[in-house]
Amino acid sequence: MENDNKAQVEEPEQEWPYLDVLRHLRYWKMCIRAPLPHVYLSNESNRLALAYFIVNSVTLLTPPPSERTPQTPEPLISREDKRAMRKWVLHHQHPTGGFCGTSSLVFPLHSYDTYNSNTKTSDEPDHAGLANITSTLFALQLLALLADEEDEAAGENVFEGVDRVGTLRFLKSLQREDGSFGEALSDLPGHGRFIAGGYDMRYCYIATAIRWILRGDVEEGSPGWVEDFDTEALARYILNSQTYDRGFAGNSQDEAHAGYAYCAIAALTLLDRPLTSTSSSSSSSVPHKSPLLHSSIRDLPGLIHWLASRPFVYLEPPPPSADQDPDTYIYQEDDLDDPNFLLPPTPADLLCLLSQTAEKKGHDKIHVAFNGRTNKVADTCYFWWVGGALANLGRLDSLVDREAARRFLLEKMQHRIGGFGKSPGSPPDLYHSFFGLAILGLMGDEREGGKVRGFDAGLAVPRETVGVIERARRKLIDSEKGGKGVVDGGKELDTVEMGLELRSGGERPKWLGACGY
Amino acid sequence: MPPKGKAATKPKATETPATTTSNPTTTNTTSQTASQPSEPTTVLERSQQRYEKTRPFEAARQQKGLSKLPKEDQKGWICDQLLHLTNRLPAASRSSLLGPKASKEIWWTVNGTNSIVRGLKHKPKPHTTWGTDRNGHDVGSYTIERFDERFRKRIALTALQVSSRVFRENVEREKRGFVDARSGREIIVTEREIDEEKVRRSKMAALKKDLYGAITGKLAESVEWEDVVPIPHEEPEGALAAIIYPAEYAEAMSYLRAVMTTKEYSPRCLRLTEHIIAMNPAHYTVWLYRAANIFALGISIPDEIEWLNEVALANLKNYQIWHHRHLLVEHYYPTISSDPDALAQFAKQERGFLIAILSEDTKNYHVWSYRSWLVGKLGMWEDEEELKSIEKMIDEDVRNNSAWSHRFVLVFSNPKYATPGKAATEKDEKVPQELVEREVKYAQNKVYLAPQNQSPWNYMRGVLVKGGQPLASVQEFVEEFVNKLGEGEEEEEVKSTHALDLLAEIYAEKKENEKADLCLRRLAEKWDKIRGGYWEWRRKCLTQSETEKAPGEQVEKAEEGIAAA
Structure with a gap:
């Protein structure tokens, strides 16, 4: 509680809720130093995901070396720690490419029976199902996040030891005929080798991210070249997953969902993202305006409508005595079962309620929360999924009431012990604590004085880390082929044409003009 | 000068309370605090006392230095040292170190000082001499009784281990068809022997746990897992996100690793997956391995589904369970696809369960996703019960968007009329118009309940x-929810912002842009302020579609304008 006082002294008259960085750091410190409690056992098969949440959050809260002052606390993860952690991450690499999610799926090398220890290769990926698409992305992101920032040269080498070719082959082997991706390979008796995992937009997004991180610009025939997966089939699969209510789902037969909308949008963006950021683009959360994204989506204004429908005015649940006072609170009965999404019957009711609250409080500052599906409850992570989706479309700043949304996040979701909870009042967890910081990094806020690093909406790492990835990819490819690659040229208009073709609607939609193409 | 007094103590009487040395100070704290010879309370103390007894001059030497000791004591110390040194050597080489004369002198001196000849070679130290127990405590700090108890347990364990090894060897011999040389009969492991071994193992496990805290869960004890050498996993330094989990889980995973390495598919593997799933139902590899076992062993799919139902109800938010179910149905379907009755029966069963689980968690994404897939797989499009059950859910909660979403798929993806490959947001000419009307009506009735x-x-x-119908075909209905728009704050009535939103689209569709703009403006200004930015963007889009012919610069400017706003 001493921190409370300190904070008040430092910023006595702030009008906006602020991010208590020290408190968040304390939460993350706990997550690094002590083993996680038993409730995380369900994540045991994907510990790299948890590690990604931890390291990404710590990086977000740690100023880059150039911005450190004598007041800046020592980085939570030291340079030595980083070295050890990088080794640990690499230890999850499967001998034939890809990464396993947990060390309990890492087998002693001799048990990979087709693994030839002399050539250090394996003819055929064995132990199918152990390497996993999700873990592979988290591993690569972690390696980049764990770059030693005080040593530029070391940063280039973060992918040293990554089996780039094997991993890209593994990636390609996970694509299904319909263009979508599964999460792992599995040998099922009677069914042969089969691509396991649901029809899940997350895997599609992850596939594009791994491709962007590792593939580079190696030309066919050169060493290190790996056949690309079918990007067009993937794009078509994604585009076909727009639902009747204009959001996106795991496929078009499912309910629209903000997480999947983000994945769909970010995947399309990554498919034509230039391999290197320009100096101007690297300072923005959206380093690249994707021609493919803007031209290919069947109903882009509809998608924006669906995303813009996710924020709602968060209303405090009424006190228990409220039922005796029906004039004050106008709620639908069922709502009280789900107090995180209270929807007054008519807009006038809402306005009336808000003006009453404003009178009581002496100000009309509202809280804006986000849900992930129509009529669902507030959840920290959906602020990120919706915000991230809009950011990739270049519309986060103009379409979201950032002030009210930040207020909700910081006043209702921030926990006393640091971190963010899933819903108001709930204890923090790694997942929501990370996404809370991610959206703050994405929105940026000059008043926070750069407390949180700028965040990349497509790759979901801080912007500095994107630079690390770009340099490390270059280095990894150069080390494979011993030469230099060609810089990719922007072929925006070709991409637009391809996008239009993918829409399978011949005419040029109106909004394309509105998007600047 | 030989050590004073106490010399009467018999050299071998080390077990009795030691009268120790008479040196004024010793490094031993116990003898320091009490001038009386103290009763050792711990094993460490006892050994330290023994050690000191064999080295009566050591303490004094350490304190004062050898040169400051009286001559006799110096000689006594040197003789002790030599004695302990030669004791460590093999008997044969002792004589080469010291000649007979020197030996004789040493023995004479030692005899005089009453040193105990067979002493401890090393000074006993906490932790290193006896090691630590499972709680990290120094075994040396044990009381003598406790230490003896521990000793007895270790003997008991060793005895059990020997018997167990005999049993294991017999099992192995039985497997290979060995013949007993004496009796001339094949070796057979009897039920009784197995039972005895079971008892033995539980005893061994209890002892091991007691002594060393070793993880010996169910599996290590089980005869069934006899032949499997578990592969425990090791983690290098720098590990992140370690999770506290029960020893039982670690054990089970190490056995899973072992059977996965040999690709074993067997009933015991099936039970192993069940055991792990009970502890962590979210481990995708375990589920995949289970599916592989089910298929390899030809386990009845309905039986597996019945088991799965229980697991699903106990783990509502689990994703892997539904993927497993999906695999099971994919596997099962070909066996019933040619039998319409069996198919209908199976569909009915599945629906029954889905209704049950959705009543627990009405918007469960995985369940709904499975359900929409199942409708396609089993061809439940024409099944009236399916639509009825969805209507019931919407009646129970008109805001259950998952149910609405399922309804849309059920009605508009029916391959009987839906054009294959049409996207959800696309017009489909093949969809019967009466169906479109029916569904519009249905939705409208529900709008009245909660606008x-x-x-x-x-x-x-x-x-x-x-259905390819203009939005304007519902204009009258929509206008019911909006009255006197723009006719003054008091007059204006909006019963639903969604009506105003749709009305804006209808006007735009009819090229009545001013009216459309008014709707959007009122949404931004009053009725839906939190989406102000969005409604403003829609207003800009209205004007842009007019200037569509020259998108270039104007559009860019508009974009900049939006960004600035």
């Missing part, structure tokens, strides 16, 4: 687009 509920509005709009 601010977005689900039926989205549904209605989706139906109109699918």
Whole structure:
């Protein structure tokens, strides 16, 4: 509680809720130093995901070396720690490419029976199902996040030891005929080798991210070249997953969902993202305006409508005595079962309620929360999924009431012990604590004085880390082929044409003009 | 000068309370605090006392230095040292170190000082001499009784281990068909022997746990897992996100690793997956391995589904369970696809369970996703019960968007009329118009129940687009929810922002842009302020579609304008 006082002294008259960085750091410190409690056992098969949440959050809260002052606390993860952690991450690499999610799926090398220890290769990926698409992305992101920032040269080498070719082959082997991706390979008796995992937009997004991180610009025939997966089939699969209510789902037969909308949008963006950021683009959360994204989506204004429908005015649940006072609170009965999404019957009711609250409080500052599906409850992570989706479309700043949304996040979701909870009042967890910081990094806020690093909406790492990835990819490819690659040229208009073709609607939609193409 | 007094103590009487040395100070704290010879309370103390007894001059030497000791003591110390040194050597080489004369002198001196000849070679130290127990405590700090108890347990364990090894060897011999040389009969492991071994193992496990805290869960004890050498996993330094989990889980995973390495498919593997799933139902590899076992062993799919139902109800938010179910149905389907009755029966069963689980968690994404897939797989399109059950769910909660979403798929993806490959947001000419009308009506009735509920509005709009009908075909209905727009703060009445939103689209569709703009403006200004930015963007889009012919610069400017706003 001493921190409370300190904070008040430092910023006595702030009008906006602020991010208590020290408190968040304390939460993350706990997550690094002590083993996680038993409730995380369900994540045991994907510990790299948890590690990604931890390291990404710590990086977000740690100023880059150039911005450190004598007041800046020592980085939570030291340079030595980083070295050890990088080794640990690499230890999850499967001998034939890809990464396993947990060390309990890492087998002693001799048990990979087709693994030839002399050539250090394996003819055929064995132990199918152990390497996993999700873990592979988290591993690569972690390696980049764990770059030693005080040593530029070391940063280039973060992918040293990554089996780039094997991993890209593994990636390609996970694509299904319909263009979508599964999460792992599995040998099922009677069914042969089969691509396991649901029809899940997350895997599609992850596939594009791994491709962007590792593939580079190696030309066919050169060493290190790996056949690309079918990007067009993937794009078509994604585009076909727009639902009747204009959001996106795991496929078009499912309910629209903000997480999947983000994945769909970010995947399309990554498919034509230039391999290197320009100096101007690297300072923005959206380093690249994707021609493919803007031209290919069947109903882009509809998608924006669906995303813009996710924020709602968060209303405090009424006190228990409220039922005796029906004039004050106008709620639908069922709502009280789900107090995180209270929807007054008519807009006038809402306005009336808000003006009453404003009178009581002496100000009309509202809280804006986000849900992930129509009529669902507030959840920290959906602020990120919706915000991230809009950011990739270049519309986060103009379409979201950032002030009210930040207020909700910081006043209702921030926990006393640091971190963010899933819903108001709930204890923090790694997942929501990370996404809370991610959206703050994405929105940026000059008043926070750069407390949180700028965040990349497509790759979901801080912007500095994107630079690390770009340099490390270059280095990894150069080390494979011993030469230099060609810089990719922007072929925006070709991409637009391809996008239009993918829409399978011949005419040029109106909004394309509105998007600047 | 030989050590004073106490010399009467018999050299071998080390067990009795030691009268120790008479040196004024010793490094031993116990003898320091009490001038009386103290009773050792711990094993460490006892050994330290023994050690000191064999080295009566050591303490004094350490304190004062050898040169400061009286001559006799110096000689005594040197002789002790030599004695202990030669004791460590093999008997044969002792004589080469010291000649007979020197030996004789040493023995004479030692005899005089009453040193105990067979002493401890090393000074006993906490932790290193006896090690630590499972709680990290120094075994040396044990009381003598406790230490003896521990000793007895270790002997008991060793005895059990020997018997167990005999049993294991017999099992192995039985497997290979060995013949007993004496009796000339094949070796057979009897039921009784197995039972005895079971008892033995539980005893061994209890002892091991007691002594060393070793993880010996169910599996290590089980005869069934006899032949499997578990592969425990090791983690290098720098590990992140370690999770506290029970020893039982670690054990089970190490056995899983072992059987996965040999690709074993067997009933015991099936039970192993069940055991792990009970502890962590979210481990995708375990589920995949289970599926592989089910298929390899030809386990009845309905039986597996019945088991799965229980697991699903106990783990509502689990994703892997539904993927498993999906695999099971894919596997099962070909066996019943040619039998319409069996298919209908199976569909009915599945629906029964889905209704049950959705009543627990009405918007469960994985369940709904499985359900929409199942409708396609089993061809449940024409099944009236399916539509009825969805209607019931919407009646129970008109805002259950998952149910609305399922309804849309059920009605508009029916391959009987739906054009294959049409996207959900695309018009489909093949969809019968009466169906479109029926669904529009249905949605409208639900809008009346709660006008601010977005689900039926989205549904209605989706139906109109699918059916290729102009949005304006519902203009009258929509206008019921908006009165006197723009006719003054007091007059204006908006019962649903979604109506105003749709009305704006209808006007735009009819090229009545001013009216459309008014709707959007009122949304931004009053009725839906939190989406102000969005409504403003829609207003800009209205004007842009007019200037569409020259998108270039104007559009860019508009974009900049939006960004600035």
